[in-house]
Amino acid sequence: MSMLVLSEASDRIPPSASSRDIKAVTEIAKLLGCRVYYIPQDFTICETAENALFHIPKQERETLGVWIGYIPTPERYTAIYNEALRKNIRLLNTPEEHLTVQEFDRAYPKILNLTPESMTITDLAQCQEVVSKLGLPLFVKGTVQSRKARGWKACVANTLAELEILSQQLLNLENRSRGRIIARKLVKLRHVRSTPEGFPLGREYRVFVYQQKVIGCGYYWEGEDPLKKLSTSEESKVIELALNAAKRLEVPYSAIDIGQLEDEKWIVIETGDPQFSGVSQIPLLQLWNEIIKIDKNDCGI
Incomplete structure (x- = not known):
């Protein structure tokens, strides 16, 4: 049985970097054979999680699920998680695990000394x-x-x-x-570019980790950058730090942002739930091939 995806992709939502990401990820998931079900972005019209997932059939056995969408409120995540579980669909992170990586003050005590x-x-x-x-x-x-x-x-x-x-x-x-x-x-990251609004585009990478395995890694910012490419030794340091942070967080599925200071030291910038994190420049096909392996491994296929 293939990985099940809950997607908030919609043509009715105004274009943005987030909406483009969600659509692109959804299309890749469909291309690779995942079963995709669309759900509303909030409860404004459907009112409840039961109504939001009404069209999704109950699974014959427990099935892994991934939510692709915008950052939900804690209440919404819990409601969708529980309703999905009622239908034998288990999202990769529980509500508590989701909050641990999504809210920085919850993650911070676990990653002391790795971040400013x-x-x-x-x-x-x-x-x-x-x-x-x-x-x-x-x-x-x-x-x-x-x-x-x-x-x-x-x-x-x-x-x-x-x-x-x-x-x-x-x-x-x-x-x-x-x-x-x-x-x-305040720390200063290595950078050569800045946004039109004056924000420095630091040498930063987003790493997706599932059960202590890196399943995706890519340069954080859009566009080309002279500092984008990592040497073999640099990549090893980024991966090692991301895995260290993920281990401390004790959350199955986490996004870890790693940045390089001007003195070339690597630090954790922040953490997040990959279900609601931009994919940055992580190769999508590679990422989703790894996500599909999660489904097969967890189900003993």
Whole structure:
């Protein structure tokens, strides 16, 4: 029985980098023989997970499933996971495992010393303590996402006042922060390019890991870059660090972003659930051939 895919690909959603990724991944999954079922992006119309998965038949035996979509709320992930399980479909990450890799403040205690020192802010009154302990400047992001698409100034605080302003802006963006702001010691990654908004495109790689095996690895940013290609020894260091982080996280399916500092040291940038992570420049055919092997191995085929 082939891997089952829940996809949020839709022509009704406005074009974006995420929507393009979701469509491309869905097409590759179909091409390789996965059974694809489309589900709505939220519960606005269908109202419940039961309605969202109504058209999917109950499986005769437990079947592995992968969700391809936009980052869901914790409540939505749990609802879809449980309804899928009721139909004998087991997503690769449980709700708890999903949150462990998707929300940085949950992942951080597990990857200490692999990533820049960070603190969590839930109230602006905590900003002074954060500055006292971490110093300035600071990289500021929500526990789920940053605002790097808006440029360097939307992510970096050089003063206490700027930290308070950026934190308040992120607190107002529930989908990015979920009420928690992450302030991190600012580090400088090797780079030669920047976005039009002034955000440096660091030498960074996204690694997908399933059960301590790398199933996909690719340069993080779009386009060509003089620093993109890894030497054999560099690739080994990236993979080793990603596997170390994945082992500490103790989550079956994880996305680990690895970046290189100006002094050439490698660090973990952040983590995520690959079901909702952009594929960056990871070769899709290679990735999904590995995902299909997961299905066969777990089912004893």
